[in-house]
Amino acid sequence: MKIIRSKDFTASRAWGALDIASMNGISTRLHWTNQPYKWHINDGEEVFVVLDGIVDMHYREAGTEQVSRLAAGDIFYAGIGCEHVAHPVGEARILVVETAGSV
Structure with a gap:
């Protein structure tokens, strides 16, 4: 059993993470950041949940960059x-669910 207060979580560096669970090859991690990540394509599907703060998500659709706040x-x-x-x-603070070891 584990209770995590996401608003209390910080990391020593941008995108630092707290591993919450690893189930059947899927990882669930809580990230803290104040800096952009890098353009990437995951090894599989990803669910990205903003728990605290605001994130501008940039993505490419049909070769065109889009942004959603x-x-x-x-x-x-x-x-x-x-x-x-x-x-x-x-x-x-962001909850990320993805294939374990993904970018």
Whole structure:
């Protein structure tokens, strides 16, 4: 049994993470960041949930860059092959569910 207060979580570096669970090859991690990530394509599907803060999610659709602003409670689903990068606006706490070891 584990209770995690996401608003209390910080990391020593941007995108530092707290491993919450690993189930059947799927990892669930809580990330803290105040810096953008990098453009990437995951090894599988990804569920990205903003728990605290605001994140501008950049993604490419048919070769065109799009941006969606995500607030606390918003969920971004990246299907297989979806190129994307998250840009927090200030500090953000994000729950990420993806294939273990994914980028």
